Amino acid sequence: MTATNLPMGNYIPIDLNLINNPRYEALSIEAMMLHALYTMRMTCSIYNSQKDGTWLDEGGHPYIYFSNEEAASLLRVSERKVTNLKNALAELELIQVSRHGLKNYRIYVANPQAPEAGTAIPLAFKNFMSTKKIQPVDYSIEETRKLSPVDREAKSAAPSSQNLLTSTQKQLAKNITKTTNVTSVTAKSAVPAQDSVLIEALEARYAHLLPHQVFQRLLPFCENSYEKARYFIDTIFKAKYSSNKQWIDAGLPAESEVLTFEHNSYFSSGLSDAIAKAIEQMYRYKNVANPEAFFFTFMRGFFTEKTRQYLVDHYQMTTQLEQTLSTVQQKILTRKKQQKQYKTQKVSQKAS
Numbered sequence: 001m002t003a004t005n006l007p008m009g010n011y012i013p014i015d016l017n018l019i020n021n022p023r024y025e026a027l028s029i030e031a032m033m034l035h036a037l038y039t040m041r042m043t044c045s046i047y048n049s050q051k052d053g054t055w056l057d058e059g060g061h062p063y064i065y066f067s068n069e070e071a072a073s074l075l076r077v078s079e080r081k082v083t084n085l086k087n088a089l090a091e092l093e094l095i096q097v098s099r100h101g102l103k104n105y106r107i108y109v110a111n112p113q114a115p116e117a118g119t120a121i122p123l124a125f126k127n128f129m130s131t132k133k134i135q136p137v138d139y140s141i142e143e144t145r146k147l148s149p150v151d152r153e154a155k156s157a158a159p160s161s162q163n164l165l166t167s168t169q170k171q172l173a174k175n176i177t178k179t180t181n182v183t184s185v186t187a188k189s190a191v192p193a194q195d196s197v198l199i200e201a202l203e204a205r206y207a208h209l210l211p212h213q214v215f216q217r218l219l220p221f222c223e224n225s226y227e228k229a230r231y232f233i234d235t236i237f238k239a240k241y242s243s244n245k246q247w248i249d250a251g252l253p254a255e256s257e258v259l260t261f262e263h264n265s266y267f268s269s270g271l272s273d274a275i276a277k278a279i280e281q282m283y284r285y286k287n288v289a290n291p292e293a294f295f296f297t298f299m300r301g302f303f304t305e306k307t308r309q310y311l312v313d314h315y316q317m318t319t320q321l322e323q324t325l326s327t328v329q330q331k332i333l334t335r336k337k338q339q340k341q342y343k344t345q346k347v348s349q350k351a352s
Contacts, residue, residue: 012033012036012037012040013036013039013040014032014033014035014036015035015036015039015111015112016123017111017112017113017114017115018032018035018112019032019122019123020114020115020119020121020122020123021112021113021114021115021119022115022119023092023113023115024092024112027088027089027092028085028088030075030077030081030085031085031088031089033075034071034075034082034085034086034089035089035094035095035109035112037066037071037074037075038064038066038089038095038107038109039109040208041064041066041109042062042064042109044064044208044209045062045063045064046062048237049062051237052241054241057106061108062108063098063106063107063108064106064107064109065104065105065106065107065255065257066107068082068083068086070262070263071085093110094109094110094112095107095108095109095110096108096110100255101253101255104255194226195224195225195226196224198226199215199219199222199224199226199229202226202229202230202233203215206233209261209262209268210233210236210261210268210271211268211271211272213272214271214272214275215229216272217272217275217276217279218232218233218275218279221279221283231292232275232295235292235295235296235299236271236275236299238296239296239297239298239299239300239302239303240267240299240300240303242296242300243300243301243303243304243307244259244303244307246304246328246331247259247304247307247324247328250323250324250327250328250331251320251323251324251327252324258307258310258311258314258315259307264306264307264310265310266306266307266309266310267303267306270302270306271302274298274299274302275299277298278294278295278298278299279295281294281298282294282295301332304328304332308325308328311324311325312325
C-alpha cells in the first residue's frame with residue numbers, strides 16, 4: 001500500500017466508537033463485525049428509501065433484512081453464535097429486532113454512542129483515504145435517524161463529533177460544487193480528474209452489490225464522465241425496481257429474497273454479460289433509436305428473466321407460484337405486442 005493506491009472503501013467499516021467508548025468494552029470483535037455488516041446494509045436501505053420509498057416501515061423508519069444464516073456464513077461462525085451476538089448488540093441498544101410476518105425479522109440499526117468528554121481515546125486518528133478534498137453528499141441521514149425507534153440521540157463517529165473521516169462518507173463522497181464559467185486551461189483539465197475520483201467512489205459505493213466486471217463493461221462508454229456513469233448505474237437499479245414491482249403485483253411477497261442482489265446469485269453472475277449485449281446493440285450496431293429507453297427496457301427484461309429462472313430452479317412449483325409466473329409472462333407478452341403495434345403505427349405514419 002502506497003500513497004498512490006490507498007483503499008477506496010471496499011472493506012467493512014467498524015465504527016470507532018465501539019472501540020473508544022468504555023460502554024462497549026465487553027463487546028467482542030465478532031459482535032463489532034456483525035454491527036458493521038448491519039450498518040453497511042442499513043446505509044443501502046436509507047439510500048434506497050430516499051430514491052423510491054422502499055425499506056421504510058409503516059412509521060417511516062428505515063430497516064434491514066439480514067438472516068442469521070447469511071451473517072453466519074459471512075462471519076464464519078454458527079447461527080447459534082450469531083444469535084448470541086445479536087443479543088449482545090440488542091442489550092447495548094445497538095440494534096432492535098422486530099418480527100415481520102411468519103419468518104422474517106426486521107432489524108433497526110443504531111449508531112454507537114460517542115465516549116463522554118474527557119475519556120481517553122485509544123484510537124484517535126483519521127482514516128486518510130484520499131489526498132483529495134471531497135465533500136460528502138448530504139443524504140439527510142441524521143433526519144432519518146431521528147425516526148428510528150432505537151435512536152438515543154447518540155453522537156456518531158462523524159467529523160463533527162470526533163473529527164474522523166468515516167468510510168461511509170468516503171463511499172458516499174460527491175463534490176457538489178462544480179466550477180462554472182471556466183476560463184483557465186488548468187481548471188478545465190481538472191474536471192476529468194475529478195470525475196475519475198467520483199467514478200471510483202461510485203464503484204466503491206456499490207461494490208457489495210455490483211461486480212467489478214460491471215463497471216469494466218460500462219466505463220469505456222462513460223468517456224470518463226461521472227454523470228454518464230451515474231446514469232448507467234441509476235438505470236440498472238430503476239430497471240430492477242420496475243422488474244420487482246411487476247413480480248410483486250403478480251403476487252410475489254415484497255420481502256422475497258429472490259428479488260435481492262444479496263440472495264439471487266443469478267443477478268450478479270449474469271449482469272455484466274447483459275450489459276455487454278445491451279451496449280453492443282446501442283453503440284456498435286447503432287440500430288437503437290432511443291438508447292436510454294432501450295437500456296432500461298433491456299435491463300428490466302434481464303432482471304425479470306433471472307428472477308423467473310431462480311424461482312423455477314429453487315422453489316417448489318405450487319399453484320400460486322404457477323399463477324405468479326403466468327401473470328408476469330402475460331404482462332411481458334402484452335408489452336411486446338403494444339411495442340410492436342407502436343412501431344407499426346410509426347412506420348405507417350412515416351410512409352403516409
